[in-house]
Amino acid sequence: MDSRKNTWIVSLGETSALDVNIAGGKAASLAKLISAGIPVPSGFCLTVFAYQHFLAQSNLPRILQMELERKPLDKMRWEEIWDAALRIRSAFLKTSLPPELVQAVDEALLQLHPQRSLAVRSSAPAEDSAQRSFAGLHESVTDILDKDSVIRAIRTVWASLWSDAALLYRQELHLDPMQSRMAVIIQEMIPAETSGVAFGRDPRNQKVDSEIVEAVPGACSNLVDGLLEPDRWILQRSSGEIVEWVAGKRNTDQHGLPLLDEDDLRALHTRLGQTEELFGWPPDMEWAKQGGALSVLQARPITSGLTAPQSDERHWYLTLRPKLPKLRRLAEKVSKTLIPELERIGHQLAEQNIDALDDVQLANCMEERLSAFSHWRGIYKDEFIPLAHGVRYLGAYYNDALQPQDPYEFMLLLKGQDFLAAHRNTALEKLAEYVHNNQPLQEILIERAQDLSNVSSASWETLQKQIADIPEGSNFLTRFAHFLSTFMDTSYNGERLMDRPDSLFHLICQIGARAQKRPSRNAQNEKSTAIALQQRLIEAVGKSRAEEAREVIAIGQLSWRLRDNDNILLGRIESQFLRALHLGATRLRAAGRLTGKKPNEDSVALVAQTLRDHQHASIHLDKDEPGVLEFHLHTNEKPRQLIGQPASPGMAEGPACIVNSIEDFRRFNQGDILVCESIQPTMTHLVLLASAIVERRGGMLIHGAIIARELGIPCVNGISQATRIISQGDQLTVDGYLGIVTLGAADFELEKHVWAKQSS
Numbered sequence: 001m002d003s004r005k006n007t008w009i010v011s012l013g014e015t016s017a018l019d020v021n022i023a024g025g026k027a028a029s030l031a032k033l034i035s036a037g038i039p040v041p042s043g044f045c046l047t048v049f050a051y052q053h054f055l056a057q058s059n060l061p062r063i064l065q066m067e068l069e070r071k072p073l074d075k076m077r078w079e080e081i082w083d084a085a086l087r088i089r090s091a092f093l094k095t096s097l098p099p100e101l102v103q104a105v106d107e108a109l110l111q112l113h114p115q116r117s118l119a120v121r122s123s124a125p126a127e128d129s130a131q132r133s134f135a136g137l138h139e140s141v142t143d144i145l146d147k148d149s150v151i152r153a154i155r156t157v158w159a160s161l162w163s164d165a166a167l168l169y170r171q172e173l174h175l176d177p178m179q180s181r182m183a184v185i186i187q188e189m190i191p192a193e194t195s196g197v198a199f200g201r202d203p204r205n206q207k208v209d210s211e212i213v214e215a216v217p218g219a220c221s222n223l224v225d226g227l228l229e230p231d232r233w234i235l236q237r238s239s240g241e242i243v244e245w246v247a248g249k250r251n252t253d254q255h256g257l258p259l260l261d262e263d264d265l266r267a268l269h270t271r272l273g274q275t276e277e278l279f280g281w282p283p284d285m286e287w288a289k290q291g292g293a294l295s296v297l298q299a300r301p302i303t304s305g306l307t308a309p310q311s312d313e314r315h316w317y318l319t320l321r322p323k324l325p326k327l328r329r330l331a332e333k334v335s336k337t338l339i340p341e342l343e344r345i346g347h348q349l350a351e352q353n354i355d356a357l358d359d360v361q362l363a364n365c366m367e368e369r370l371s372a373f374s375h376w377r378g379i380y381k382d383e384f385i386p387l388a389h390g391v392r393y394l395g396a397y398y399n400d401a402l403q404p405q406d407p408y409e410f411m412l413l414l415k416g417q418d419f420l421a422a423h424r425n426t427a428l429e430k431l432a433e434y435v436h437n438n439q440p441l442q443e444i445l446i447e448r449a450q451d452l453s454n455v456s457s458a459s460w461e462t463l464q465k466q467i468a469d470i471p472e473g474s475n476f477l478t479r480f481a482h483f484l485s486t487f488m489d490t491s492y493n494g495e496r497l498m499d500r501p502d503s504l505f506h507l508i509c510q511i512g513a514r515a516q517k518r519p520s521r522n523a524q525n526e527k528s529t530a531i532a533l534q535q536r537l538i539e540a541v542g543k544s545r546a547e548e549a550r551e552v553i554a555i556g557q558l559s560w561r562l563r564d565n566d567n568i569l570l571g572r573i574e575s576q577f578l579r580a581l582h583l584g585a586t587r588l589r590a591a592g593r594l595t596g597k598k599p600n601e602d603s604v605a606l607v608a609q610t611l612r613d614h615q616h617a618s619i620h621l622d623k624d625e626p627g628v629l630e631f632h633l634h635t636n637e638k639p640r641q642l643i644g645q646p647a648s649p650g651m652a653e654g655p656a657c658i659v660n661s662i663e664d665f666r667r668f669n670q671g672d673i674l675v676c677e678s679i680q681p682t683m684t685h686l687v688l689l690a691s692a693i694v695e696r697r698g699g700m701l702i703h704g705a706i707i708a709r710e711l712g713i714p715c716v717n718g719i720s721q722a723t724r725i726i727s728q729g730d731q732l733t734v735d736g737y738l739g740i741v742t743l744g745a746a747d748f749e750l751e752k753h754v755w756a757k758q759s760s
Helices: 020-035 048-056 060-069 078-093 099-109 147-162 164-172 262-279 314-319 324-351 359-387 389-402 409-414 420-436 439-450 457-468 473-487 502-517 523-541 543-590 601-612 681-688 703-711 747-759
Strands: 009-011 043-046 118-123 140-144 183-188 194-199 210-217 231-236 242-246 283-290 293-301 594-596 619-621 641-643 645-648 651-659 673-676 692-695 715-717 731-735 740-743
Touching: 009 099, 020 043, 020 048, 020 118, 020 183, 020 262, 020 293, 048 060, 048 099, 048 183, 060 078, 078 147, 078 164, 078 389, 099 147, 099 183, 118 147, 140 147, 147 164, 147 183, 194 262, 210 262, 231 262, 262 283, 262 293, 324 359, 324 389, 324 543, 359 389, 359 543, 359 601, 389 409, 389 523, 389 543, 409 523, 409 543, 420 439, 420 473, 420 502, 420 543, 420 681, 439 457, 439 502, 457 473, 502 681, 523 543, 543 594, 543 601, 543 681, 543 703, 601 619, 645 692, 645 703, 651 692, 673 731, 681 703, 692 703, 692 731, 703 715, 715 731
Parallel strands: 594 619, 651 673, 673 692, 692 715
Antiparallel strands: 009 043, 043 183, 118 140, 118 183, 194 210, 194 283, 210 231, 231 242, 283 293, 641 740, 645 715, 651 731, 731 740
C-alpha cells in the first residue's frame, strides 16, 4: 500500500492519528467520544493531506487565486463573492480525484457495513471550536449508497469550503481563505427510529440550570432542515429531572405522545454530562436512537446565547443560504402574502388625499409612513433577501447535476420572467412611439429636455398648458399622467421620480425612434431552450427527483422575478413617505418656518414637531451632504483595461455616460454606455437606450445583470471605482464575454490611425 495513503485516510477509532489540524474539529471530537466509550457510528476521515493532494494534482489552486485576487475580499459585495463561489464550486465538481486517492477511498469503504447508506460531512480544522464554530456553513451529503456518489459528495464538501457564506464568515474572523483546508468524514448512517439534538445548557441563557432536548421521528435531517417540528424537553441540568415537555405539531397518529421516554432522557442527560467532562465545554450534540441504542452523531460547543455579544454578521450569513424546505416556505409566504400586502399598502397610500390633512394630521401621517417604510425594510432584509437565494440554490443544483461548461447556463431557465420593470419599459416605449409620431409634441419635449435650468412644479404646469394647445396634446397628457402614477410612483436615491417628469422627456424622444428599429425578442426560442434545459436537469437527477427539480426551478424563477419586483414595490412605499415629508416641508417653507436643504428621513422628527407646534422656532436644515465626489484620473494616467465580472454576454462600443443622480437621466443618449455605482430597478428604463452597462457593484444576479440579459446587451460589473476611473464621454469597449472594459479607441481604430499618419 502506498505510504501516502496512511496520511490520507484514518479510521475514526484511531484516536492518536486524529489531530484536529489533520482531521478537523468534527472528526477529532468523534474520535475522542469513541475513546471514552460513547457509541458513535463507524466511519473514517479523509484528512487535509488528501485535500492538499487533490489540489496539487489539479488546476484548482490557479482558479482559486484568480477568483479571490480579482478584487480584495473585503472590497467585494456578497453578490460578487457568491459568483466567485459558484465558479469555484463548478471547478471542484468538474475536477476528477487522482486515481490513487479514489483507490484509497474504495479500500476504506470496504471496511464499512455494505448495506448501510453513508453520510459525507465536513470537518475543517477551524471548525467546531468554542471560539470559531462553523456549524451549518459547510455542506453535508447524506443517504449515499454507491462509491461514485461518495466521490462526488467528497468534492461537494471540499467545494463548500469556498462557499459565499464560508468566505464571508472567515472574513469576519480575519482568517485567510487561501490557507483554508478541509478534512471529510465518511460515516455509516444509523437507520434511526428517532433522532434530534441536545444542548448541555440552554443556548438562550447558559447561566440557568437547564438542558434542552429536541427529538423528531426518523433522521436528524428532519429537524436540522426544518422538515418536522420537534418534541422539546427542558431538563434540570443538575439532576436530569424533566421540567417541561412540549409536543411537536406533526400530522401523525402518534401526535401528542412523547417520542422519548424517561430512560431515553436520562441516557441523553448522562451523555451530555460525559461529553462536557470530556471536552470542558457544554455540548451541542446530534444523536440518533435505533433499536433502543443511543448513538452520538456529532458534538460541538454551544455558540448561541454566549455572554459576550457578537458584533459581527456571522449569523446573518447563514440566513443567506436557506435550504429547500425553508425556501419553499419563504416562496409561499413572500409570493402569496408579503408581496400582495406590499403592493396593496403602496396603492392605499397613493390614494390617500394627504393635501386635505391639517398640519397635525400631516405630521402624524409622515411618522406613520416612515414607520411603514422602516417596517418593510426589515421584512426586505429578513424575508426578501433570503428568498433571493432561490436563484443561487437553482444554480448550485443545476451545476451539481449537469456540470455544464458554462457555470451560468442555468440562467437560461430564468429568461422571460414577468418583471414589473419590463411592464414599465414596454409602456414607456409605447408612449415614446406616440411622441415620435407627433412632431410638434416631440419638438416641445426636446426643447424642455435641453433646458436644464428649471425643474419646478410651476414649470411643469406651464409645459402642460403648452402641450394641451397642440393637436393630440391632451391625449398625451392623459397617457403620461397614467404612466407616472402607474410606474413612476417610486424613488431613486431618495428622490421621488413622480416629482421629476422632466427626467423622462429626453428618454422618450430617443426611445421612440429606437423602439421602431430594434428587433423583437424571440420569446418562443427562449421558451424552447428553457424547456430543453429543464428536461436535461430532470433526466440528470432521475425520475424519483423530478418533482424536486421542477420545484427548484419554480422557486428559482420566482426569486429571480421578485428580486427585481420587491425593490420597485418597496420604492413606492418610500415614495409615498417622501410625498408626505415634502408636503410638510413645502408648508413650512411657505410660512417662512423652514430654510436650507430638502428634509430627509433623519429630519422627520424635527419637521413633524415644527408642524405640530406653531410656536416652534423656525428651522434650518444644513446643506451638509457630501454630494458626488468629482474625481477622475487624467487621460494619460488611466489604465488601458479594467477587469470586472462578465455579467451579460456581448460586445459594444460607445461613449461613457456616468449616472449618479436623476439629473444625469436627462443627458443619457442612445448608444451611450451606462456607467454607475449600481443599476437600481427604479432606473432600468435608462437601459432601453444603453449599448452596454458598466457597474462598480458586482454580481451575476444584481439588477444590472438581470436587465442586461433580458435586453441582450453586454454588462461588466464589479469594477472598483468605475465611476472615478471612467470620465464622462470616455470611449469604451465593453466585452461581456470576458468581463473586460477597454478605455479609449478599440485596437483596430488605433492601428488605422497609426497607418493613416504613416501614409500622409
